[in-house]
Every structure is written in structure tokens, then in C-alpha cells.
Amino acid sequence: MLREENAGELIQGTLEMLILKALARGRLHGYAVAEWIQQTSQQVLKVEEGALYPALHRLELRGLLQAEWGASENNRRAKFYQLTTEGRKRLNAESHRWARLSAAVAFVMQAS
């Protein structure tokens, strides 16, 4: 699902959570989503196109994202995604869940 230098087993649905997070600040097209994740993760997480688009479309089908066509920064027609109310709610829930999970994992790993 994700290509990473030291590929760990990432929990299912993490990509979807990252996509939701990427879209939290406004509408983006697929390429921009991938780029944002890559840059923000300091090039650690690299989203593969074969996984990105199915994930985007799945989220759209479930009504978490809304898609519309518009002009990109270089004036090409591109499909832009944006969070729906449902999507925003889901992002919130996922962030909380992730925070608890990663804290828990950190505790375990730091135990002596």
C-alpha cells in the first residue's frame, strides 16, 4: 500500500486517513494529495498511484469526499477532491484514534 524505505506494516486504512488529512485544508487534486503527503512526511511516505486513486474513489463512493472538475494551477482540467461533512467527522475520529494508538505503541517501545 505504501512504499517506504523501511517498510513497516501500516495499519489498514492509514492511507485513507492520510488522504483525509491532506484534504483538511481545502480541495486538492490527486497529484497534489500524493505530493503533500510525501513532502509533509519528509519524503518518508511515498504514495503509490495504484493505491492512491482507488482510495480516493472509495472515499468518494462512501460519501466522505466530494469530487468536481476544475482548472489546475497550470490551467489543465483536473479532478479536485474536497472533504464532505461526513469526511471531516471521520478525519476527527481517525486523528483521535491514531493519537491514542501511536502513544500506546510509543509507551510499549519505551518500556525497559
Place this chain on the structure above:
Amino acid sequence: MAPGLHEFLLRVKSLFRRRHMDREMAEELEFHQAMLRQRLLRQGIPAEEVDLATQRAFGDGARWHERLCELWQFRTLENVLRDVSFSARLLRKSPGFTAVALLTLALGVGANTAVFSLINGLLLRLLPVPHAEQLAVLRMEEGGPQPNYAFCTPFFRSLEARHDVFADVFAYNPDTLQVQGRSANENIHGMLVSGQFFRALQTAPLLGRYLTPDDDRRGGSPAGLAVVISEHFWESWFNRAPDVVGRKLVIANVPFTVVGVMPKRFIGADPTERPQIFAPLSADPIIDAPRNHINDGIHAWWLTVGARLQPGVTLAQANASLFTVSNPILHEASNDASFIVDEEKGHFHFAAEPGSRGFTYARLLFRRPLVAMFAMCGGILLLACLNLASLLMARGAARERELATRLAIGATRGRLVQQLLVESLLIAALGTGAGLTAAPLVSGALAALLMSGNSGVQLDTPLDLRVFGFAALIAVASALLIGLVPALQATAGNVNDHIKDGQHARQPYERRKILPRVLLASEVALALVLVVGAGLLATSLLRLYRSGVGFDPKGVVNIAFSMDKQQLEGDALMRLYQELGEGLSQQPGVKSVSFQFIVPLSHLHWTGQYSAPGGSPQRFNMNSVGPNYFATMRIPLDQGREFRWTDSKASGLKMILNQSAAKLLFPGEEALGQQVTNVGEKTSYEVVAVVGDTKYSDMRAPAPPAGYVPMMQDEQKKPSLHAVVRVDGPQGPLASAARSLAARLAPAIPAPTFTTMDEVLNNSMNAERMMALLAVFFAGCALLVTAIGLYGTLAYATARRTSEIGIRMALGAQRTRVMAMVFGENALVAAAGLGAGLVAALFASRALASFLYGTSPRDPWVLVGSVAALIVIASAASLLPALRAARIEPMAAIRYE
């Protein structure tokens, strides 16, 4: 929106924009590639290598595209659509099977829906008024076997004044009103309603106002007599004139003011009535003149009474309250001591029952026949389903190889069952659709048949939500019944065997398959039950017709003259009748003419109490008739003479008795020449003749005792009589002749109405006729469907055994033996079915017992005849495949493999 629903809708949408979405996905992926390529260029990759690098970074674009397509696919729905088109192709390929399947199912569904919509119209539908659930119908319990729903005026007026449990109490009486038209009076169907009638039914008028308690007073409100008209009457009589409120209508020669128009949906409280004019109850002495139901007090039981409950009051509370007021009201109503004693003996009390569906006598008459017919329809639908199931099963057996192959190359059993089910669902949907299209026509015709002879009465059978729900329910139920069993059966079993064996001779003929035979046998049994039922009903109706009525109805025509609102009376009116009679007898084909007050079997009654000198009083039916009546009706005149025009009031009162009445009054004596006395009036009559017995009001009851008085001595001042005319040849010209004769001799009266005695007789047996008609039709269909089922399954089975039979014949089997073998297959099934059906028929026919006239529910001739009919049908259906089997050429059959 629920996420599941959102997804469903998007997927459905994507089904219709498949190409568009495909393009969009490609564009989206292309855009990504373009962006990637730009970045690579920016990062300094040389232009000639950038294409390759982009591709390496992006991966396989075509695969990503495919993944997206899969994501959006609506697998289930697409499968269903594919199944539907596949099934449609299969059905088109076997048009014979499809036609039979659709026709039988359409018949079953159509018949069920038609009868259900009758039941819905008569028994289930709520009155179209607000809060119909608060309405109640009042009745009287008098100790008799049936409650009495007809009230007299004093009872109603006392009830009307009470508002403790009821918000409103109302009464009505359907009536015929004589309204002055351009040239003469016209008969218009209307209704007399009490003051609280409209208030209780809470329907706002279209124009003007409705009638109130103020209008329901002798002479009307201070503003005069008022009526409310229906929207329909507004249209036909006033041409929808906007200024209709305030206009006059002359009813029974008295002007009434139109104060309002009621909308079309308002029909009053009787679902079978369509009154054109609503007039106040208190106007009865004017409208029904010279009769006066109000003055008749406890002797006129003419009102149907309903009520609207006070908010929050239950029916039980209302009944408790009615119970306590019953006795005081009884004493208030009359000081006739014998009447009160009689009623108290029967524990007289009022009672209320739910009235949300209104009240109609038709319901009391037709409830049981309708339910019986509904059961018959259910039987025919079940038969159609069984038939289709067995045909599909036989077809499934023929398709075993195809199905097994599909199973072998990876189809799941569920998938195949789904496909077979879709096929039967398709049949069910098409058949139900056809049935539903035909249903309104059928139910309309049935309603007309049921209600014929009751002028102004009609039964609506709209296809409302309840009927559609019912139709959908039976459609789904029959689809499952038809499809599920054959589908499961066809896909069961060992894949390997099926593929290897296919339909070849090595396959042992499956004698173990019991299910198809059970289906066929139950089909035969069900058909037998339906045929026995139809046989019983038809025999009963025939016996009823043959039982005779005591007169000869063939060629007799009744012409009704309404004389009650014209000027002449007494002897002058009799002279008018005489002129009318002479005019009629000069018409071509007329053999003789007379007059009668009551048309036999038209459900009208007139009884009188008479005694012989020294004898006890006897109550029997009466009629008032003209000269030459018995010759015209062909009632045998045993002794004495007919009435004559000279038997006027001045010439001394005369009476003619029928034989039963003569025996009743003068047992063992000669009645002719004796005197009989009217018990009430103390008047004396001379018996001038004894005539044959005739049926009076009930076809089913034996002819009752009856007396006849001459019309010239009728107590009524202005009797409205029917001319009875015996005609030879066509009766059509007589109607117009009677109309022009009446217009010439009595210009003020409404056009005379014309009914043949045959119609009267038929109408008095409506329910019986309809049941017998439907039953015979269904029995015919049942026989046909069963024949098709037996033939179809045997033909399929035999076709699959072609090579087996070929081998048998090559080994020396006689053709007759082969025939017997194939024929025997069905004979066994039919015999089992007949046995079971006979037992079932004996039980089921008991339910019909109350509908039968002079026929035992176990009538041996009917039973024997029905079994014989089924044997003939089953043999015919089995003979054809057997003959075909016998004609198989062994060499050709074996080589076929």
C-alpha cells in the same frame, strides 16, 4: 444520508454514465502523469528519457484504470440485468411455454385482483370523509336472528337529541325525487338526510353551504325549503353555472332552493349510493307524497342511522350508554302497548358498531359470496403456480446439462439459482402486469353484474394502494412458488454425472424424483375441487331457474308509471290507466296487457292480515292487480273469474286468493264465494277466484300464500302501477311506444321505465348467477391448465427418454407397450390426484352448502361428472406424448446418440 444508501445511489448513477466515467478516469490518470512528467523535467531529467522515467514512476496506467473501473462496478445489479436479458432471450426462444405461462398467471392474478378490488370496494375501503374512524353505525337488537338496521322516525329523533356519547347522530334514506324538467318531471336519485348528517361527515361543500338542523324542520328553515346537490348533478342539470346557489328546483311540485354543491368525492355514508340531490328528512311528506313516513311513526322502518363519536369516547362506552337509554326511548316512541311488550320480550336495545366504512345492505348480502369467490380465485392462482412450477421443473430437467456445465466451470449454485429465479420473476412480472391490466375491466363488469337491478346503486372498484399492495404480494409469492423449487431442484445433484450423461440413454430414468409428481397430483386434486364446486353451483342455479315461479316470465315486460305527483286520482286515474292499457295493447306484437302494484321478485313487500269468518287472523302477501292479470301472467285461474274494470269501489270489495292462501283461510272448504275480513280495518271482501301459487319476493323460498285486490279498489289515492305486457317478438319498439303514449295521455309524469321480467328474475339471483358464472369459468380454466401441465411435463420427460425408448424397441418392446408405459406415468399421478381431490372436494363443498338450492353438497351426479371430466382431460393430455413415443423409430433414436 446513510453511507450505504449514498454508495448505492452513486453506483446506480454510474451504471448510466459508464462511458462518461470511463473517460473521466482516463483523464484523471493522464493529468497525474502529466504533472509527474513536469516534475521530472524540472528535476533535470533529459527530454528524451522523460517518457520512460514517467512510466517507471507511474507504473501500469492501464491496470490502475481497470482497478478504478472494478471499484465502481455494481456487481449485483449488473448480474441481475444480465440475467434478465438472458431469461428474456430464453423465453422468446420457446414462445409456446411462455404464452402458456403468461396466460395462466395473468388469469390467476387478474381474477384475484378483480375479486379483491370488489372486496376492497365493498368491505374494506373507508368512507372518504375526515376521521372516518370516529363514525359508528347504529342498529337494534330485537331478539331476532339478525340485528335490524332500519329505524323508525321516533327512535331516530330521540337518539338525535342526545349528545352524551355522540357528537352527531344522523339518519338517511335513499329516495327517488321527481324533479321538474323542461317538459315533464324527471326521476332523480337522491337522499333524504337529517340535520346533523353533513356536520357528522365533516366534508366542506364546493359551493354555498350544507344542510343543518335548521333545514331539517317541517317547512324548512325560515328562508324556506333547501336542498344540496352533488357536483355531478351541478354539471348535468345546471351546466356548472356559477350562480347555482339560490336557484330553485321544483321537487314533487314544490320549489326548493339550492343552497350548496357537494364535491365529487362526497358520497354520503353508504358506499354504494351516489345521490344527486340531498334533501332534508323533514321534507319527506312533500317528496314522498302521498306517503308520509314521518306520520307513520313506528310503522315506517325506513332510516339508516349513523353517528360520530365524541372525541375520546370508545365504542364500548357508547354501547353502554345506548343500552341504558333504549328502554326509555322505546316507551317514548309509542303508546302501542302490544308493540312495546313485543319489543321488550326480545330484549330490545340499541347498539353501535364501527362505521368507518359506512353502511350498505349490499355488504350483508354479498359478503359471503365474495369471500367464497375469493377462495375460488385463490385456488385458480395456486393452480396456475403449481402448473408453472411443474413445467419449469420439467424444463429445468431438460437443461440439466447446461446448468451442470456452468457449475463445473465455476459458477456458484447461488448464482445459478438467482438466474433461474430471475427467469420465473420475469414470467411473474409479465403475467402479473397482464393480469393487473385486465383486472379493472373484470372487476367493473363483476360489480355491474352484482349490482344490476338496483338503480342508482353502484360499487366503485378503484385500483387503490391496498389493491396494488395485494397484487404485488401475490405476484412475489407466486414468483417464489413458481421459481424456487424448480431452481433448487435443477441445480442439485452431482455435476459430473450430469455432464457425462446429459440426455443420453445411459442415464437411468429417474423414478426417484417424487416432487414433480406431487406437484402434478396436487394440481389434479385442486382442479377437481374447483370443478366440483362449479358443478354444484351451476346445478343449483339451474334447479333454481327450473323450479319455476308460478307464472311465465318469457316475453313479459313491466312498464312503471309514476302517478303519485300528477293531478288525477281515484276513478279518474283508473280511467287513465285503462286508456294507457288500451293504447299499449294496440302496439304490434302485444298479446295482452294488465297492471300490478308490486312486481314479483323485485324484493318489495306488502302484507295484510285477514281472517275467514270465525277463523284466526292470518298474515300473507298482497298485491293490487288489474283486469286480465292472471291471463297476462299465465297464472292458472283454478276457479272463478278475473277482475274487471267494473269492480270499482262502489261495486263491493273483491279479492282473489292463491291456493295456499285459500287453504290457509279455509282449510278443507271451498274458498270461492266466501267472505274474508281485514283484521285491522274490519272491511269485508268477497273471494271471486282462486289462482295458482307464485313466488313473491324470494326465488329460493317456496311460493307463499298471497291475496290480490283489484287496482280499482286500491286504498292509495294515486297508486303508481306497473303495466304488465305480454309481447310476441321484439320488445324494443314497445319502450318508445310507451314513452310517447305516456307523454300524450299524462304529460306531467316522468318517462315510464321499462324492465323485462327476465331481467327482474336474473337480478333476484345476482349473487348466485355471478358465483356460478365465475365458478364455471374458473373450472374451465382449471381443466385447461391441468391439461397443459400434464401434457407439458410428460412431453418433456418423454423427449428426454427418446433414446431409451429406441433401445427398448430395438430389443423388441411392442409399440403398444411403450405407449402404455408412457401413458401409465400420468395415469398414476392423475389417479392419486383424483383420490386426494375427491376427499378435499367433499370437505370444501360443505362451505358451499348455504349457497346451494335443492342440491346436496355431495350430489353424486356432480361428483361423478367432475371426476369423469378430469379423467377425459387427463387422458387426452397424456395420449399425445404416448402416441409420439410409440412412433419413435428405434434406429433413428439410437443413432441420435
